[in-house]
Every structure is written in C-alpha cells, then in structure tokens.
Amino acid sequence: MREPQAAGPLAGITVLDLSRVLAGPWCSQVLGDLGADVIKVEQPGQGDDTRKWGPPFLDDGSRDAAYYLCANRNKRSVAIDMAKPEGADLIRRFAARADVVIENFRVGGLARYGLDFDSLRAIKPDLVYCSITGFGQTGPLRDTGGYDFLIQGMSGLMSVTGLPDGEPGGGPMKVGLPVCDLQTGLYAAISILAALHHRHATGEGQHIDLALLDTQVALLANQASNWLNGGVTPRRMGNLHPTVVPYQDFACADGDVLVAIGNDRQFRQFMDLLGLGALADDPRFAISSGRCLNRDALMDVMRPVIARWQAADLIAAMQAAGLPGGKVNEIPEVLAHPQIEARGLVHEMARSDGTPVKVLGFPAQLSATPATYRHAPPRSGEDTVAVLGERLGLDRNEIDRLLAAGVIAERL
Structure with a gap:
C-alpha cells in the first residue's frame, strides 16, 4: 500500500523511526501529523515494547495495548532484524533515502550495526539524526538507562509535586502522565524542524543530542528561577502556587x-x-x-x-x-466536554482490517496546512512488504528470500 497523498507543511519529508516506547514515537507522530512519511522500524516477533503495555488491549487479534495506540498513528511499520547484516543494510538503504532518523538506543548502541550518526552521515551528508537518551551522549551518566519515573525524581520535579511533608499523604509524587517522555518528544520535534530549516538554508545535516533529564530540568522554569535568582528552595505545596495567591x-x-x-x-x-x-x-x-x-x-x-x-x-x-x-x-468527562468536541480533538480512525481506533488529535489548528490523519496505528510489520518494494525497489522473490532468512517479517 502506497503512502496516501500527504498534505501539510512536512509533506515530502521522510522520517526513519528507529525508536520505541514513548519519547521518540511521540516525536515521530508529531512529524507524521504534519505530513511527513514516517517509516517505523520494529524488531521481528517483538515490536514496540508498548504494544504489550496493557491492559487495556485492542480486541482485534493484534492485542495491541491502548498505550501503543496513543503514539503511533500516521506511521507505516516495517519489521527488520538489524542484528542480521542484511537487516542493518536494509536500514542503511532506508536512511540513504530519508531526511530524518530518530533513535533512542543507549549511547553507542547503534554503532555496532553501522547505524550511528557518523556511519549514516557518510552515506547521507545532509541527514538530520536525532538521538534521544535518558542522560545524553556526554557526561558521567551517559551510559545509564533513563526512564520517565526515574527522571521525574532526579530532575527535581517530584520535589515540587505532591502534598507537603508532614501532611497526611505528604511526600514526593510523580505526575500522572509520563511528562518527561512527552516533553522530550516535543523538544525533539522542535529541534528536528529547526535542523531541517538549517539544512534547507545550507544543505548541511546535523546530530541532535537530546536527553530526558536535560529536558525536564529545562522545564523547571519558574521553580528553578526562584532558586537561581532568589535563593529560594522550592518545596512541595500540594495544589498551592508558590507565588500566586489565591x-x-x-x-x-x-x-x-x-x-x-x-x-x-x-x-x-x-x-x-x-x-x-x-x-x-x-x-x-x-x-x-x-x-x-x-x-x-x-x-x-x-x-x-x-x-x-x-x-x-x-x-x-x-x-x-x-x-x-x-x-x-475525570478523563471521560473532559473527552466528552462540549469544548473538546467543538475543537475536534477526538478522532476515529480505522486500521487496515477496519478495526476502529480512537485517538487524540494534533492540538494546533493550522489555517493553511492542518494536521492530517492518514494511518491508524499499524500492526507490527504490516507494511514491510509494501514499503520494501516502494522505497527500495525489492521484488517479490527478494522479499520472500529475506522473509525465509528471518531478516524481515510480515505482520505479527
């Protein structure tokens, strides 16, 4: 199945998404909403981790979790085993035809497959390559895995979230959403758009090094400024505001x-x-x-x-x-609120087998180039054959050989 005719400011941009879980997929979904053709690469037989993060699950045979559905629309899924040399070569060939690569492997993890920035820049000098990790490509924690809950605590966010110490229920509290992942995904999209603009002006690609910890520390905003410029250590205040009353x-x-x-x-x-x-x-x-x-x-x-x-x-x-x-x-109330209905934020899409999926849409309403909703979140590997033929020109015999060798896979 060919990519439906895309509209939007990023129509014509190809994104190769090697990321999984949330920060990277959230970023690539934003780009897909704005018209980019996003090719999501998944491990054969495994798929994105969040496909299993339920219940609840979609009752369509895929057993994909609702969690996965929130961050993977407007993408096509190909299942390729990058640990096999032929699989890594296929991904390199995709990268040579892509504008953007997004990955969230541990620092240096893709170098063994020849899929790191330096390797891909050698074959695509104007490539925009975005690496998302917990702590960045440099510093003493560069090799440490990062998870949203951990980052909420380490960044200081939990020190200002929750009821004050000494009150019933007092103590550090995480936010009810994975805000570090989500916000990092948004910063990644912003940074990629800036890098694409730079490439348009100069022809030069670049590497974007983005860390969950850096993002959340940057978003301490007024609380950090209270300490940096006023010497005041912010504390948990429940639902009170530190400087605005009532x-x-x-x-x-x-x-x-x-x-x-x-x-x-x-x-x-x-x-x-x-x-x-x-x-x-x-x-x-x-x-x-x-x-x-x-x-x-x-x-x-x-x-x-x-x-x-x-x-x-x-x-x-x-x-x-x-x-x-x-x-x-409560969530059901807000999703049924007349204001949300008037803004058209809830969309119903259909998977390739007709199964309906509801998603929350892109929140900005662009008057000339609005977001589009072309693909429901795909099943793992469901676009492998079509995309390999369309993008790399592989014929059916070659595809069948790769399937038999376990280099690629069709739908789970």
Missing part, C-alpha cells in the same frame, strides 16, 4: 472548586463576588506579593466563606464575572 482548590459545600486568580484586578473582582471586598484594600492582600507573604491569614478568611457555596453556583458566578474557575474533570 491559585488553588477550595472546598465548597458539595465539592471542590479550582480558583486561578492571576492578578490584583482579578483578586478585587473575586473578593467582591464573595462579599469580601474590604480584603482587596487590606495592605496585607492588595498586591500579589503581599498575598503570598500573608497566605495563611487570607485563607483563614476565604475558606469558610467559599465553604458555604455550592460548587456549580460558584463556578457559574466566576464565569459570569470573567474570572478563571472550574472543576477537576
């Missing part, structure tokens, strides 16, 4: 409400809404820094007043006043 959850009579008051004008409006207008003139609370320093005193007044409201009534009153407030939605 920016937290409050208990109403029948449930919790989220309040995100971001400036002094909004604070005055919110106090008026609560019947506490005098607090906006109190020198302890009138400006943001004062509210931060006198947080406990302010909460002593606000909490009992908010506790008398019904949650839905307070949210409605805040929305009518143009103030940011809302509730904590």
Whole structure:
C-alpha cells in the first residue's frame, strides 16, 4: 500500500523511526501529523515494547495495548532484524533515502550495526539524526538507562509535586502522565524542524543530542528561577502556587472548586463576588506579593466563606464575572466536554482490517496546512512488504528470500 497523498507543511519529508516506547514515537507522530512519511522500524516477533503495555488491549487479534495506540498513528511499520547484516543494510538503504532518523538506543548502541550518526552521515551528508537518551551522549551518566519515573525524581520535579511533608499523604509524587517522555518528544520535534530549516538554508545535516533529564530540568522554569535568582528552595505545596495567591482548590459545600486568580484586578473582582471586598484594600492582600507573604491569614478568611457555596453556583458566578474557575474533570468527562468536541480533538480512525481506533488529535489548528490523519496505528510489520518494494525497489522473490532468512517479517 502506497503512502496516501500527504498534505501539510512536512509533506515530502521522510522520517526513519528507529525508536520505541514513548519519547521518540511521540516525536515521530508529531512529524507524521504534519505530513511527513514516517517509516517505523520494529524488531521481528517483538515490536514496540508498548504494544504489550496493557491492559487495556485492542480486541482485534493484534492485542495491541491502548498505550501503543496513543503514539503511533500516521506511521507505516516495517519489521527488520538489524542484528542480521542484511537487516542493518536494509536500514542503511532506508536512511540513504530519508531526511530524518530518530533513535533512542543507549549511547553507542547503534554503532555496532553501522547505524550511528557518523556511519549514516557518510552515506547521507545532509541527514538530520536525532538521538534521544535518558542522560545524553556526554557526561558521567551517559551510559545509564533513563526512564520517565526515574527522571521525574532526579530532575527535581517530584520535589515540587505532591502534598507537603508532614501532611497526611505528604511526600514526593510523580505526575500522572509520563511528562518527561512527552516533553522530550516535543523538544525533539522542535529541534528536528529547526535542523531541517538549517539544512534547507545550507544543505548541511546535523546530530541532535537530546536527553530526558536535560529536558525536564529545562522545564523547571519558574521553580528553578526562584532558586537561581532568589535563593529560594522550592518545596512541595500540594495544589498551592508558590507565588500566586489565591491559585488553588477550595472546598465548597458539595465539592471542590479550582480558583486561578492571576492578578490584583482579578483578586478585587473575586473578593467582591464573595462579599469580601474590604480584603482587596487590606495592605496585607492588595498586591500579589503581599498575598503570598500573608497566605495563611487570607485563607483563614476565604475558606469558610467559599465553604458555604455550592460548587456549580460558584463556578457559574466566576464565569459570569470573567474570572478563571472550574472543576477537576475525570478523563471521560473532559473527552466528552462540549469544548473538546467543538475543537475536534477526538478522532476515529480505522486500521487496515477496519478495526476502529480512537485517538487524540494534533492540538494546533493550522489555517493553511492542518494536521492530517492518514494511518491508524499499524500492526507490527504490516507494511514491510509494501514499503520494501516502494522505497527500495525489492521484488517479490527478494522479499520472500529475506522473509525465509528471518531478516524481515510480515505482520505479527
């Protein structure tokens, strides 16, 4: 099956994806959404690790996990054993015709197969080659494997996530999503786009060295700046904000409400809404820094007043006043929310056998070159024969020989 006619800003770009699990596949999915032809290389008989990361599993005979489905649309899967010399040679031939290679093997792991940056640059000088690892290609931890949970802890993220020490349930807490992997995938896509622009201007390819730890440390953002520029060590504060008050959850009579008051004008409006207008003139609370320093005193007044409201009534009153407030939605609620429906974020695709798969779409709405949804997440190796014929010109006899030798495989 030939690649359907792609549209989008990356139409005509070929990505050879040697990555698995999440950071690399998330990156290549972004590129695929924007029109790139992504060829996903998987180990015969094994496939991407996340295919087994269930339950839940897709009930279509493949037993692919829902986890795998979230990060692998707009790709074609070929199963090639790179440990066999002929398999590594096939991948080199793909790379010679590709614009981008993405890999997340351990440092130096691909050199033994002649698939490292230096080897592939020798045959494709303008290649953009992106290596994603836990700790990067240099430094004392370069040979250490990196996993999202480990990186959340090592990066300091867990030191500012969770309830404070001493409170019931207090202690370090990971984020409920693999944010280090996801964010690294996004930075990888950004970096690849920058490298492609550089190549367009100069004809020069390059190596992108991207680490999960580096990415998450860079995303400490305001918390890191509080230490670097203010000498303040950030701590776990639960749902409180370190410098913006009130920016937290409050208990109403029948449930919790989220309040995100971001400036002094909004604070005055919110106090008026609560019947506490005098607090906006109190020198302890009138400006943001004062509210931060006198947080406990302010909460002593606000909490009992908010506790008398019904949650839905307070949210409605805040929305009518143009103030940011809302509730904590569960996943089924948010995916059925009218706003998400209006934005068209949930898409239904069909696998090659007709099995429906629902995916969350590309969130940016480009007016001239919108994201497209051409391939549902493929079964492992289902495109091997078609892509080898289309991209490398192999005939059926040669493909059959490679299948018999175990160099390649068809669909699991």
